Amino acid sequence: MKNYTIAVLLSAAIFTTIGCGNSTDNTDTAAAQQVEEKAAPSPTEQLVGEWTGNSNGEDMSYIFDEEGYATLTSGNNVMGGKSFVVEGQNASMKYMVNTDENPMWLDLVLYEEGSDMEKGRMKGIARFITDDKMEYRVSFNPAEGRPANFDPEDKNNTILLTRTK
Numbered sequence: 001m002k003n004y005t006i007a008v009l010l011s012a013a014i015f016t017t018i019g020c021g022n023s024t025d026n027t028d029t030a031a032a033q034q035v036e037e038k039a040a041p042s043p044t045e046q047l048v049g050e051w052t053g054n055s056n057g058e059d060m061s062y063i064f065d066e067e068g069y070a071t072l073t074s075g076n077n078v079m080g081g082k083s084f085v086v087e088g089q090n091a092s093m094k095y096m097v098n099t100d101e102n103p104m105w106l107d108l109v110l111y112e113e114g115s116d117m118e119k120g121r122m123k124g125i126a127r128f129i130t131d132d133k134m135e136y137r138v139s140f141n142p143a144e145g146r147p148a149n150f151d152p153e154d155k156n157n158t159i160l161l162t163r164t165k
Contacts, residue, residue, distance in 0.1 A: 023067055033059060043128065044097045051134060051161035062161060064135075070095040070108050083113055091119065103127045105146065125150070132163040 022081040051062045061073040070093050071080040079086065080093035090113035098105040104113075106126040110119045123146035124138030137147045150158065 043099045044138065046128060047095070047097065047106070047126075047134075048129065049163050050165040052164050053159045053161040055159045060159060061164075064095050068094045072108070080108070086110070089119075092116075101125075103150065106138075108138070121145075129160075134161045134163075135159075136161055 014024065017066055034098050047064045048066050049064065051064070053060055055074075058074055060098075063071040063073075065071075065081075067082075069081050072093075082092050082094070084091060087136070088113075092113050094109050094111065096105070096107040096109055103125040104127065106124045108122040108124070111117060111130050115118070121142070122140060123137050123142075125147050126134055126136045126137055127150070133159065135149055135150060137154065139145060139147055139157065145159065147154075152158075
């Protein structure tokens with residue numbers, strides 16, 4: 001994420017220096033602001049990083065990496081990423097985001113390692129409260145389907161996450 005921010009700032013500096021003529025002109029500042037505004041991260045890019053929260057008294061960590069893999073940590077249990085073992089089977093876990101939906105869909109998808117064969121999916125919804133706070137509601141029971149909205153009463157399936165990295 002830091003490299004992305006540096007690239008945006010460098011682009012703005014180059015645009016201002018090369019493309020706008022006199023550096024004392026107010027259009028330089030406006031052009032630089034425009035470049036920075038256009039470079040805002042997408043929700044998928046904003047998701048990348050480590051998010052922590054507490055669910056039913058248990059500390060949890062969700063890591064969403066740039067390659068699309070998701071890792072969950074709860075206590076001493078770690079599940080997900082590029083390669084892990086679940087029920088004696090090699091697996092990987094990715095996250096899928098659909099920003100065309102409101103609220104956006106955030107699914108955790110279990111695959112047979114090294115293939116596109118889906119083994120399971122936890123369907124969820126997410127929303128960013130701030131750049132570093134996100135609410136995530138997920139259905140752990142495939143028969144229940146995806147939550148349609150956020151429910152402040154549903155403490156079992158909803159977690160407030162804070163970005164830590």
